[in-house]
Amino acid sequence: MKKIPLLLLGCGGVGRQLLQHIVSCRSLHAQQGIKLRVIGVCDSKSLVAASDVSVSELDDRFLLEACRIKSAGSSLSTLRSFGECQIYGHSELPQRVIEIASLLGKATGLAVVDCSATMDTIDLLTRAIDLGCCIVLANKKPLTSLMEHYDKLVSQPRHIRHESTVGAGLPVIASLNRILSSGDPIRRIVGSLSGTLGYVMSELEDGKPLSEIVKAAKSLGYTEPDPRDDLGGMDVARKALILARLLGSRIVMDSIKVESLYPEEMSPSKMSIDEFMSTGLPLLDKYINDRVQKASLHGNVLRYVCVLEGSRCEVGIQELPKNSALGRLKGSDNVLEIYSRCYSQQPLVIQGAGAGNDTTAAGVLADILDIQDLFN
Amino acid sequence: MKKIPLLLLGCGGVGRQLLQHIVSCRSLHAQQGIKLRVIGVCDSKSLVAASDVSVSELDDRFLLEACRIKSAGSSLSTLRSFGECQIYGHSELPQRVIEIASLLGKATGLAVVDCSATMDTIDLLTRAIDLGCCIVLANKKPLTSLMEHYDKLVSQPRHIRHESTVGAGLPVIASLNRILSSGDPIRRIVGSLSGTLGYVMSELEDGKPLSEIVKAAKSLGYTEPDPRDDLGGMDVARKALILARLLGSRIVMDSIKVESLYPEEMSPSKMSIDEFMSTGLPLLDKYINDRVQKASLHGNVLRYVCVLEGSRCEVGIQELPKNSALGRLKGSDNVLEIYSRCYSQQPLVIQGAGAGNDTTAAGVLADILDIQDLFN
Numbered sequence: 188m189k190k191i192p193l194l195l196l197g198c199g200g201v202g203r204q205l206l207q208h209i210v211s212c213r214s215l216h217a218q219q220g221i222k223l224r225v226i227g228v229c230d231s232k233s234l235v236a237a238s239d240v241s242v243s244e245l246d247d248r249f250l251l252e253a254c255r256i257k258s259a260g261s262s263l264s265t266l267r268s269f270g271e272c273q274i275y276g277h278s279e280l281p282q283r284v285i286e287i288a289s290l291l292g293k294a295t296g297l298a299v300v301d302c303s304a305t306m307d308t309i310d311l312l313t314r315a316i317d318l319g320c321c322i323v324l325a326n327k328k329p330l331t332s333l334m335e336h337y338d339k340l341v342s343q344p345r346h347i348r349h350e351s352t353v354g355a356g357l358p359v360i361a362s363l364n365r366i367l368s369s370g371d372p373i374r375r376i377v378g379s380l381s382g383t384l385g386y387v388m389s390e391l392e393d394g395k396p397l398s399e400i401v402k403a404a405k406s407l408g409y410t411e412p413d414p415r416d417d418l419g420g421m422d423v424a425r426k427a428l429i430l431a432r433l434l435g436s437r438i439v440m441d442s443i444k445v446e447s448l449y450p451e452e453m454s455p456s457k458m459s460i461d462e463f464m465s466t467g468l469p470l471l472d473k474y475i476n477d478r479v480q481k482a483s484l485h486g487n488v489l490r491y492v493c494v495l496e497g498s499r500c501e502v503g504i505q506e507l508p509k510n511s512a513l514g515r516l517k518g519s520d521n522v523l524e525i526y527s528r529c530y531s532q533q534p535l536v537i538q539g540a541g542a543g544n545d546t547t548a549a550g551v552l553a554d555i556l557d558i559q560d561l562f563n
Numbered sequence: 564m565k566k567i568p569l570l571l572l573g574c575g576g577v578g579r580q581l582l583q584h585i586v587s588c589r590s591l592h593a594q595q596g597i598k599l600r601v602i603g604v605c606d607s608k609s610l611v612a613a614s615d616v617s618v619s620e621l622d623d624r625f626l627l628e629a630c631r632i633k634s635a636g637s638s639l640s641t642l643r644s645f646g647e648c649q650i651y652g653h654s655e656l657p658q659r660v661i662e663i664a665s666l667l668g669k670a671t672g673l674a675v676v677d678c679s680a681t682m683d684t685i686d687l688l689t690r691a692i693d694l695g696c697c698i699v700l701a702n703k704k705p706l707t708s709l710m711e712h713y714d715k716l717v718s719q720p721r722h723i724r725h726e727s728t729v730g731a732g733l734p735v736i737a738s739l740n741r742i743l744s745s746g747d748p749i750r751r752i753v754g755s756l757s758g759t760l761g762y763v764m765s766e767l768e769d770g771k772p773l774s775e776i777v778k779a780a781k782s783l784g785y786t787e788p789d790p791r792d793d794l795g796g797m798d799v800a801r802k803a804l805i806l807a808r809l810l811g812s813r814i815v816m817d818s819i820k821v822e823s824l825y826p827e828e829m830s831p832s833k834m835s836i837d838e839f840m841s842t843g844l845p846l847l848d849k850y851i852n853d854r855v856q857k858a859s860l861h862g863n864v865l866r867y868v869c870v871l872e873g874s875r876c877e878v879g880i881q882e883l884p885k886n887s888a889l890g891r892l893k894g895s896d897n898v899l900e901i902y903s904r905c906y907s908q909q910p911l912v913i914q915g916a917g918a919g920n921d922t923t924a925a926g927v928l929a930d931i932l933d934i935q936d937l938f939n
Contacts, residue, residue, distance in 0.1 A: 208746055211746060212746035215746050345936060350741075357911065358738040358741055358911075361738070362734040365737060365926075365933070368928070368933075369732070369928040370588035370591050518909065520909050528921070529916065529922040533896050535913075535914070535916075536912065536913070536915060538914075539909060540906055540909060546905040549746070549747050549905050556744035556745070557741070558936075560721060
């Protein structure tokens with residue numbers, strides 16, 4: 188039985204779902220000769236670790252209780268009374284994680300799994316890589332920081348996986364890595380990588396006003412609490428940067444041309460959410476509608492996409508043929524079209540749900556299983 | 564620099580293209596710290612091996628000459644005069660391959676790569692697995708033989724890759740394996756896995772007669788020399804069996820319900836190719852056309868697909884919504900729709916060119932790079 192020790196950073200929706208998947212896959216993984224040993228779990232304030240990380244782990248009852256506690260909005264530190272464990276507060280957390288990584292990294296391997304959504308994990312992740320650990324990320328931020336940080340994170344290319352940073356569990360990164368390793372040059376990628384913007388753009392085709400579509404999406408829970416977090420395009424830009432760097436571009440966020448769906452004067456610092464929804468947004472309806480109609484004269488539709496081609500990396504509205512994979516997109520699916528030597532006339536297309544804790548955590552779990560050959 | 568010794572079985576179009584890809588990816592792979600050492604190449608009659616497989620390999624000049632010779636229809640044995648190597652004839656071949664596998668398998672790892680199209684490699688492949696080697700297959704036949712053979716081939720699940728057996732280089736098997744290892748239960752797969760039949764079925768929509776479409780496809784080189792090899796559906800059935808077994812079904816070819824597009828009385832034993840094309844095929848036009856029209860009354864189109872669901876595995880014509888990924892299929896692309904817990908409303912869709920030596924060999928090469936962590 189191969190044992191993979193795991194340390195989880197981040198106990199939000201994805202992290203908790205990952206713990207639940209790990210528990211529910213016990214017998215499946217045992218059939219494959221694998222045991223995932225969760226030796227520690229962190230949130231932003233605490234680390235809860237097994238009493239002796241070399242030999243013991245947090246058991247399933249403990250992991251499920253951690254999920255329950257975090258769902259209820261409590262702190263991990265309340266687990267002290269639940270079972271045998273070590274608990275460290277915020278100030279000791281980084282040092283203790285590094286000690287665990289030193290102890291296990293080169294000896295048996297340790298997978299440090301980042302399901303948080305902060306920049307703060309970069310130092311821990313780069314130290315973990317230096318100490319021989321593997322890292323698995325659902326967190327986009329470390330990969331979209333300075334080039335110098337990125338270089339460190341990918342310095343051992345076999346020791347990092349980050350499928351769930353783009354398109355949730357969709358096999359985007361894995362497929363691109365296969366194409367790259369086979370020497371098939373990727374010439375162009377066009378992707379609709381925001382479920383929210385995919386939904387908004389496809390609804391526009393029916394002539395509905397943008398403001399009504401966004402209102403409906405907000406009430407359906409499709410958008411962030413402030414829909415401008417989706418409409419500004421920065422989340423798509425972050426995914427585009429991850430793809431661009433995977434293809435070898437040495438660029439930073441500021442090099443990406445990002446088209447926001449709302450103008451500067453409606454930004455959060457100048458308008459409340461309510462004001463934006465009731466007053467700002469309707470002012471954009473006519474402009475967007477005119478663009479939709481103009482596109483349809485050429486048999487095209489508007490899509491909010493990232494386009495990567497050579498050194499170009501852009502994020503914004505594009506006119507695309509109604510009859511392409513992207514043009515036919517409905518609902519909140521993500522779509523990626525990849526053009527290469529092997530896929531030159533027609534692209535390789537990957538399409539499906541690109542959001543949600545379940546599929547994001549499933550992508551992280553598949554990444555963990557994928558690195559199993561690196562463990563003793 | 565990690566060295567991966569390779570032994571290639573099969574020097575047809577895919578095998579030759581693989582050798583060319585390996586040669587042209589030298590600097591790319593060196594950047595990744597990998598060197599692929601081709602220590603032997605077989606066709607059905609000969610094995611050409613490096614003079615000492617433990618330390619030497621066939622150099623790039625030699626590999627390209629092997630490609631040239633095989634393209635010209637000559638035998639590998641003519642390479643004797645080209646450079647230092649060992650050449651073994653048909654009778655010694657299996658024994659010598661097993662000796663090489665014994666020597667290298669457990670010591671450094673050896674990847675035995677099957678780009679042939681015969682059942683004859685099963686024994687060598689299963690022996691290689693027993694000896695600690697990895698196997699990489701583009702050849703569908705060993706995986707569609709008896710269940711007992713299949714069990715042996717996959718007895719070390721991390722030691723086998725076979726992406727190019729379904730959909731050429733499309734990331735079908737890799738994606739299914741990711742879904743499976745994350746514990747996301749696959750409920751249904753519907754796939755159009757024959758470029759030829761995909762083309763034929765989509766052309767039927769425009770009201771063209773089947774016989775004319777097949778004639779055009781034949782003259783464009785889209786079909787096998789005898790188009791009945793495509794129209795009979797056995798190639799699709801073989802791919803369906805590989806997928807079904809990957810999902811855990813313990814079935815054999817005979818358990819699959821296969822719908823042939825031509826009736827028994829037009830089979831190759833009863834009708835020549837010319838007779839089939841000129842006399843047999845046109846007799847099928849009306850029946851197929853009626854089915855196309857009936858489907859279109861319900862907003863559907865006909866597709867030749869495999870359907871896997873629970874223990875069901877069928878291959879044949881299905882009426883599918885015009886507005887689904889499969890229904891929109893044009894040309895010779897392959898499409899796979901995967902439904903699971905994570906992809907329940909809308910499927911995960913993988914689409915793209917599913918044939919051709921270039922993309923098939925690229926899939927094999929990606930598989931080889933994917934097992935690199937198993938090598939010393």
